[in-house]
Amino acid sequence: GAVVSQHPSWVICKSGTSVKIECRSLDFQATTMFWYRQFPKQSLMLMATSNEGSKATYEQGVEKDKFLINHASLTLSTLTVTSAHPEDSSFYICSARDGDRDFYEQYFGPGTRLTVT
Amino acid sequence: GESVGLHLPTLSVQEGDNSIINCAYSNSASDYFIWYKQESGKGPQFIIDIRSNMDKRQGQRVTVLLNKTVKHLSLQIAATQPGDSAVYFCADITGFQKLVFGTGTRLLVSP
Numbered sequence: 611g612a613v614v615s616q617h618p619s620w621v622i623c624k625s626g627t628s629v630k631i632e633c634r635s636l637d638f639q640a641t642t643m644f645w646y647r648q649f650p651k652q653s654l655m656l657m658a659t660s661n662e663g664s665k666a667t668y669e670q671g672v673e674k675d676k677f678l679i680n681h682a683s684l685t686l687s688t689l690t691v692t693s694a695h696p697e698d699s700s701f702y703i704c705s706a707r708d709g710d711r712d713f714y715e716q717y718f719g720p721g722t723r724l725t726v727t
Numbered sequence: 728g729e730s731v732g733l734h735l736p737t738l739s740v741q742e743g744d745n746s747i748i749n750c751a752y753s754n755s756a757s758d759y760f761i762w763y764k765q766e767s768g769k770g771p772q773f774i775i776d777i778r779s780n781m782d783k784r785q786g787q788r789v790t791v792l793l794n795k796t797v798k799h800l801s802l803q804i805a806a807t808q809p810g811d812s813a814v815y816f817c818a819d820i821t822g823f824q825k826l827v828f829g830t831g832t833r834l835l836v837s838p
Contacts, residue, residue: 614770616770644825644826651735652735652831653816653828653829653830653831654771654816654828655828656825656826656827659825701768703770703771705770705826714759714761714776714820716826717773718763718770718771718772718773719770720769720770721768721769721770723768
């Protein structure tokens with residue numbers, strides 16, 4: 611149980627275009643979802659926290675107009691990178707918290723590799 | 728954890744040896760700690776956790792030690808196997824807040 615999927619697993623897009631990444635909780639209801647970014651050989655950095663049905667809370671330094679997050683249902687959150695640039699190339703990882711389980715438990719998705727050319 | 732970026736320390740061990748991976752955290756109020764394993768191109772995988780009211784917890788082949796006095800966490804892997812090769816991150820939570828990841832340590836296990 612407690613499986614989180616991401617789609618796509620990798621994507622290549624041209625500079626200036628937008629790309630959407632989906633994060634789904636497959637067998638539980640995710641009251642809260644998190645989006646992380648990870649550059650090569652670095653740690654995971656939290657970008658934003660989203661609760662179902664409300665606006666996402668962004669970490670300091672993360673542009674909310676560039677990284678649009680929508681958590682429209684208890685099983686789906688999306689991250690849209692708008693007007694992508696090469697410096698947005700990174701590994702994006704989501705995680706989800708099961709509302710029926712211990713607050714501290716988070717389940718991570720497999721990640722999405724974004725390359726902007 | 729303290730995420731300082733750019734450089735991943737590496738621990739190289741021989742198969743069968745015991746591995747010890749260390750982590751320093753900065754917030755003395757942190758009350759929950761987790762170790763994750765991340766293989767190349769994949770998301771983090773939960774290994775073991777420990778609450779701040781404990782100083783040791785054991786799992787299958789893994790042990791986590793918590794020293795709150797010096798704000799130090801360690802992960803011990805017994806009889807390390809090639810499949811244990813990955814990057815290991817510690818993370819901590821304070822109150823009902825976000826996970827903060829440490830820098831990470833790359834574990835290389837040679838046969």
